[in-house]
Amino acid sequence: MQKVRVRFAPSPTGALHIGGLRTALYNYLLARKSGGTMILRIEDTDQNRFVPGAEEYIIESLKWAGIQIDEGPVRQSERKEIYKEYVDQLLKNGYAYYAFDTTEELEAQRKSNSTFQYDAKSRMSLNNSLSRPDAEIKAPYVIRFKVPQENVNVTVNDLIRGEVTFNSSQVDDKVLMKSDGMPTYHLANVVDDHLMEISHVIRGEEWLPSAPLHVLLYKYFGWADTMPRFAHLPLLLKPDGNGKLSKRDADKAGFPIFPLTWNDPNTKEVAIGYREAGYLPEAIINFLALLGWNPGTEQELFTMDELIEAFSLERIGKAGAKFDILKAQWFNQQYIKKNKEEVVGYLVEWFGDNAKPVFEALKDRVTFIKDFWEQGKFFVERPGVKVEMNESQTTYFANLSSCIEKEHPKIAPEFKLMVEEAATQSGVKSGQMMKPLRTLLTGSTSGPDLMATMEILGSNEVLNRIKR
């Protein structure tokens, strides 16, 4: 069997979209599952859309997510000569030609004819080396693929969708090399996948319509017998309504669209990432893995190793999946509880030595890491609230204070004893004193277990807060 080699091939035009991360994940899972190789290829052939920092961002995002790269990054912009060599081969064999039409001319064609396509029917009436064989070849020009036959079926064998058939007359004479000498996606992609011996092309469904073009390119390069297998992934859809998930939708619904916070160098906009919003990478990976793929069992929680073990292309669904952030949040809750050590590590910054007990007190109450601070900051910051007290409450707190002063309780059960003793002394029910006690200590009427709270605060601080 052929060795598995897959690639994740993003374009460095900005931050990595969450859907792109899922594509990377599926590639990675297949690579690891089959003992293959995961390659990162940067498709930076469009110099106008290049965004500085994007490549670093992509690498950092994959690293955060736990997706390891075995080879690369390979940058297409550094391989211009290679593509030139291959497009020359096509030219020589009559499968490509020079075209001189200007953008304006082509726009005019499209405007006057809504079904205009640069193809076998129209190419002879356009401005190119086929219609004007004697014309001098001089810049600027583009090189177009000469789709060889009309009206033959081109079948794309897709691992997810089965056989998808197109008619070759629907495939147009795509530009392979742009006037700046850079290849287009189609050329660079096919040449690189061949040269890098890619076994499986796993990419988004938006590429399905150009797959027949790619199949034809393999054929006319003479590489049909080593052509990679294709798997076109269903798209991630917006949570309400329809359409593919965009940054706008995410902003509107109030959740991140990027793995990491992204500072856009052009717009100066800052988009908060999943990491900074308090999501754990394990949760995001687990959530993403199950958006479009399922293990066929009822298991929901997967470590990366378990995903690798369970993964198969055959179990990827065909339909687009709506992005439900609530489910991601549920996964995050699960992983906060699961990854105790790691999370406690984050909490040390806020709670110091109390990080561990604070974690225990709040772990069932939080969704995000930042919730530990929001719900637990009273552990380190004294509440600034005023509590109106009646006579019996004043007596109770006086008694409680002296009890604590005398005994200096250390653990929750001891505090509980104090609380009840003071109630008996004051002739009140301890249950009725809990709310004012909580407010005094935490500044809030709800929160984690009161006795545990007192244990974390310590008897000195409890006294302090009652006295104030």
Next chain:
RNA sequence: GGCCCGUUCGUCUAUCGGUUAGGACACCAGAUUUUCAUUCUGGUAAGAGGGGUUCGACUCCCCUACGGGCUACCA
């Protein structure tokens, strides 16, 4: 407009011709909890529509509807 892909609870999905159509999230109710949350138990909720094929269709085929993608010297 043209081409291609898709369609099971609100959402993610299981089912690969015969099931009371299962699970998870969300939601609702009850129980536990000296608060709130957690936890536990239970519940509401689905095969787009129409034709076939078949003893039998969510499952196979066709049509329709709806949704999506592509249609650049962007990827």
